[in-house]
Amino acid sequence: MCVGIPAKVVSVKDGTALVDASGARREVSAELLSSLDPGDYVMVHAGLAIAKITADDEAEAASVLSSIAPAEVNNGTED
Amino acid sequence: MEQKTDTRRALAAAREIVCTYRGPRLRIMEVCGTHTHEIFRLGVRALLPETIELISGPGCPVCVTPVSFIDEACYLARECGVTLCTFGDLVRVPGSSGSLADARSRGARVQVVYTPLDAVTYATDHPEEDVVFLSVGFETTTPASALAMKRASAQSLKNFSLLTANKTMDAAYLAMHESCDAYLYPGHVCAITGARVPRALTARGISGVVAGFTASELLTALAVIVKSAGHAPFFANCYPRVVTEDGSPAAQALLHTYFTPVDAEWRGLGVLPQSGLAVAPAYAQFDARVRYRIPPQEGRSNPACRCGDILRGACTPADCPLYGKTCTPEHPVGACMVSREGTCAAWYQYRGAAPASFS
Structure with missing residues (x-):
C-alpha cells in the first residue's frame, strides 16, 4: 500500500488527473498540486498525486554527488 | 551525450566510494518499506563491504500497526455489521483470533480498495x-484519508467513517536513532x-540523507553517507527531484485540518508520544x-514472533524461530511477513542475498 508510483499525466480536469504508469492508466486526485499539465510527471501514493517530479534520476545523482565529492566524481573512471 | 558521460562517471565514483569503505563500522537504517524491498531487488546489499551494515527499521505501516487494531476491525465487522474497506496488505495480518480474511470467510464484508x-x-x-x-499509513498515505473525509463531508455522507492507526515518522526517527x-x-x-524535518534532527545529533528509490538514487545516498560519516551530524537531500525543503504545504494543511496528534502504539516500539x-x-x-x-482490544500476538525485534533492528528475520518455517508469505504469522514491503517478506523473497546489478 505504501508504494509510490511515478506516472505521466495524460489529462487533468476538476482536480482529477488521468495518469499513465508504465502503460497502466487510472484517475488519481490532483488536489494537492496547484498547477498540473498533460506531460508532467507526478509521484502517486494511494490514489493521490503527492508531488511533481522530473523524470531524470541520473542527472540528479550526478548533481548531488558532485556537490559532496567533486574530486572523486571528476576523476572517476567510466565503466 | 556529455551529461550521460558525467552521470556514468559520477555513479562509478559513488560505487567506488561505497564498495571501498574501510572506516569504522557504519550502521545505516532504512525506514521505508519500499527502500527495504528495492535495496534487495537491486542487489545493493551484495555491493556493500563488511564495514557497512544495512538495518531495516520500522518503515512499513502495516508492519508497525499493532495487533489490537486488527482486533478492533474484526470487532466492527463481527459485532457492528459494518463493511470494512481496506488496503489489501492488511487483510491477512493476524489478529488475536484471526485475520480480516478469516473474518471474511465467516461472513464479514471486507472490501479491498486502492485508495x-x-x-x-x-x-x-x-x-x-x-x-x-x-486508515493506516504514514505521511504519504494519510493525506488521502484526509481527502476522503473532505469529500465525505462535502457529500454529507452519513455511512462513512475511519478507524485510524495513522502515524508520523519523526517520532520513530527519535526513538530509533541509537540503533x-x-x-x-x-x-x-x-x-x-x-x-x-529530518534536517532539523542534526541539532539533536541525528544524521541521515533523504533517499530516492532507483539504483542511481540509492547508490548516491549511500555514497553521501559514507563520505559524511565520522564527522559532525550531517544531512543531505539526495532526492531533490521530488523532495523540497518545505514539502507539500497543501498536504500538511489537510493533515492539520482533519487529524490531530495522539500518542500511538507501534508494534515493537511501544507507545511513542504524539x-x-x-x-x-x-x-x-x-x-x-x-x-x-469500540471496547479496548487486548491485542495478543504469537509470543514466538520476533517482528517487534526485527522492526527495532535488534535482530534479522533469520534470527526468528518462525521465519521460513511456520511463518511464510503463504501463511504469515507476523505482520512483517504479510506486507510486500515488510522486512521478513523481502528477506524471504530474496533470501538475504541478491546479485549485484550496478556493474
Missing part, C-alpha cells in the same frame, strides 16, 4: 451499508513533510471509535 477515496465512492454507492475505512549511525530517510514521506494521527474532534462524525464505541 481511501474509493472507500468514499463505495459508501456513496451503497447507502444501505455502514462503511469503515481502515544506527545514519538514516536513509524515506523519500516520499519527506516529499510531504519537507526536507526541513506519533499518531486521530480524526480531529471537529470531524468526529467520521471517527469509527466515537461512532461505534
Whole structure:
C-alpha cells in the first residue's frame, strides 16, 4: 500500500488527473498540486498525486554527488 | 551525450566510494518499506563491504500497526455489521483470533480498495451499508484519508467513517536513532513533510540523507553517507527531484485540518508520544471509535514472533524461530511477513542475498 508510483499525466480536469504508469492508466486526485499539465510527471501514493517530479534520476545523482565529492566524481573512471 | 558521460562517471565514483569503505563500522537504517524491498531487488546489499551494515527499521505501516487494531476491525465487522474497506496488505495480518480474511470467510464484508477515496465512492454507492475505512499509513498515505473525509463531508455522507492507526515518522526517527549511525530517510514521506524535518534532527545529533528509490538514487545516498560519516551530524537531500525543503504545504494543511496528534502504539516500539494521527474532534462524525464505541482490544500476538525485534533492528528475520518455517508469505504469522514491503517478506523473497546489478 505504501508504494509510490511515478506516472505521466495524460489529462487533468476538476482536480482529477488521468495518469499513465508504465502503460497502466487510472484517475488519481490532483488536489494537492496547484498547477498540473498533460506531460508532467507526478509521484502517486494511494490514489493521490503527492508531488511533481522530473523524470531524470541520473542527472540528479550526478548533481548531488558532485556537490559532496567533486574530486572523486571528476576523476572517476567510466565503466 | 556529455551529461550521460558525467552521470556514468559520477555513479562509478559513488560505487567506488561505497564498495571501498574501510572506516569504522557504519550502521545505516532504512525506514521505508519500499527502500527495504528495492535495496534487495537491486542487489545493493551484495555491493556493500563488511564495514557497512544495512538495518531495516520500522518503515512499513502495516508492519508497525499493532495487533489490537486488527482486533478492533474484526470487532466492527463481527459485532457492528459494518463493511470494512481496506488496503489489501492488511487483510491477512493476524489478529488475536484471526485475520480480516478469516473474518471474511465467516461472513464479514471486507472490501479491498486502492485508495481511501474509493472507500468514499463505495459508501456513496451503497447507502444501505455502514462503511469503515481502515486508515493506516504514514505521511504519504494519510493525506488521502484526509481527502476522503473532505469529500465525505462535502457529500454529507452519513455511512462513512475511519478507524485510524495513522502515524508520523519523526517520532520513530527519535526513538530509533541509537540503533544506527545514519538514516536513509524515506523519500516520499519527506516529499510531504519537507526536507526541513529530518534536517532539523542534526541539532539533536541525528544524521541521515533523504533517499530516492532507483539504483542511481540509492547508490548516491549511500555514497553521501559514507563520505559524511565520522564527522559532525550531517544531512543531505539526495532526492531533490521530488523532495523540497518545505514539502507539500497543501498536504500538511489537510493533515492539520482533519487529524490531530495522539500518542500511538507501534508494534515493537511501544507507545511513542504524539506519533499518531486521530480524526480531529471537529470531524468526529467520521471517527469509527466515537461512532461505534469500540471496547479496548487486548491485542495478543504469537509470543514466538520476533517482528517487534526485527522492526527495532535488534535482530534479522533469520534470527526468528518462525521465519521460513511456520511463518511464510503463504501463511504469515507476523505482520512483517504479510506486507510486500515488510522486512521478513523481502528477506524471504530474496533470501538475504541478491546479485549485484550496478556493474
